């Protein structure tokens with residue numbers, strides 16, 4: 001793999017990583033999509049009949065399987081929290097997409113596909129972000145603030161760093 005993109009839900013990992021992979025002409029990988037393929041069902045449906053703990057076990061399994069694949073990987077928002085050592089051992093540049101609370105809320109306000117947003121509500125997920133921020137920062141080599149940028153601008157900023 002060439003790089004790994006982390007950050008909270010709504011920071012733009014999936015959107016930006018897809019653009020970045022196109023620009024680099026490498027494979028785009030989204031851990032959530034790999035999990036959906038592995039499970040044969042959506043993450044929302046999986047959460048309906050399974051616990052978050054079971055989801056995290058699948059997430060770790062699929063993450064470990066993806067280590068040797070080529071391309072750029074967008075993680076899920078919780079992936080780094082439960083896989084600190086796996087990500088450190090990947091020995092790849094880690095880009096953190098950081099986003100203000102209000103931007104996250106507005107980007108996710110229409111969302112129905114993220115079970116934790118449904119369970120915790122928009123204020124609840126901001127508390128969750130605060131709990132996670134220290135680990136995101138610990139793992140990241142580069143932090144990109146996304147609030148006032150388009151996905152393309154975020155991708156270009158990462159591209160510049162990768163080409164340095």
Ligand SMILES: Nc1ncnc2c1ncn2[C@@H]1O[C@H](COP(=O)(O)OP(=O)(O)O)[C@@H](O)[C@H]1O
Nearest residue numbers: 008009010011012013014015107146149150151
């Ligand atoms: N830089 C950005 N500016 C405006 N909207 C964005 C930006 N990045 C992502 N979005 C929008 O926010 C939502 C969540 O983006 P997504 O890529 O799914 O985030 P993540 O994978 O980090 O949860 C989508 O509707 C997406 O179009």
Ligand SMILES: O=C(O)C1=C[C@@H](OP(=O)(O)O)[C@@H](O)[C@H](O)C1
Nearest residue numbers: 008009010032076077078114115
């Ligand atoms: O933050 C989280 O714990 C999660 C984030 C989601 O990915 P996105 O960050 O791409 O929304 C997905 O992995 C799952 O719903 C759990």
Ligand SMILES: [Mg+2]
Nearest residue numbers: 013014032076
């Ligand atoms: Mg995503």
